[in-house]
Each structure stands twice: as C-alpha cells, then as structure tokens.
Amino acid sequence: MDEKNNYLLDRLDFLEFKQSVLFLKPPQHRTQLFYDLSLEDFMKIKKYTAYYCTKINDDENVSLNDFSKGLIEIWAPAKSYPLSASLVAQSLMEEALYNKLLAH
Structure with missing residues (x-):
C-alpha cells in the first residue's frame, strides 16, 4: 500500500x-x-497495544496495571482518567486477549 492509503487507514x-x-x-x-x-x-x-498483545499471547505475566503504567509513559493524559487503560485495551484488543489481560 502506498503512503496515502496507509494514512487513510490510520x-x-x-x-x-x-x-x-x-x-x-x-x-x-x-x-x-x-x-x-x-x-x-x-x-x-x-x-504499544500490539506489543502488549504479543506479550499476552506469549503467556508472559501481564496485568492491566502494568498496561496502564506503560500507557501513561506513552500518553501522559491517561493518568488523569482511571479507566483510560481499560478503555484503550478493550477498544484495541481482541476480546479474548482483553479477557486474558483482566484475568491476571
């Protein structure tokens, strides 16, 4: 795909x-x-979410709290809204991966 198509998909x-x-x-x-x-x-x-999905798929010890800390490092405003990590994960992860994240 060319750059313009990638931009539109993004x-x-x-x-x-x-x-x-x-x-x-x-x-x-x-x-x-x-x-x-x-x-x-x-x-x-x-x-970052795609990287974290890989960690979940590799059965690494992960948690929503760790995901949240990494999210805040990338995007500081996430710190001001306690549910931001959960909303981001639920929006960008497949349901099964999101459920695994919550289970840890």
Whole structure:
C-alpha cells in the first residue's frame, strides 16, 4: 500500500477508536481527554497495544496495571482518567486477549 492509503487507514482506525471509547465508557463519565488525542499519539498507543498483545499471547505475566503504567509513559493524559487503560485495551484488543489481560 502506498503512503496515502496507509494514512487513510490510520485515520479510519483513529475514528473507530474514538467511537469505541464513547460507547464503552460508563454513561456518567466524561472522556474529554480522548477528544484531545492526536493521531500521532493514537499511533503510539496502537503500537504499544500490539506489543502488549504479543506479550499476552506469549503467556508472559501481564496485568492491566502494568498496561496502564506503560500507557501513561506513552500518553501522559491517561493518568488523569482511571479507566483510560481499560478503555484503550478493550477498544484495541481482541476480546479474548482483553479477557486474558483482566484475568491476571
């Protein structure tokens, strides 16, 4: 694929991610920090999540807390919203991997 197509696919993933966060968040919560998320930050988060999925698939000892710490290192605003790691993981991981993450 050429660069323009990759950019469009990345933008589409970005928009789908933001939509997913809106649907998954608790109704009474506001997620303003995700509105301010840039495409560049999203791409870093997506890459980190893919790396973490590999760790889960390799049966490494992982936890949502560890995922959260890594997420905050990549994107500091995640620290201000306690459910951000869970929302990111649920939005970007396959359901089985997300469930494994929660089980540890």
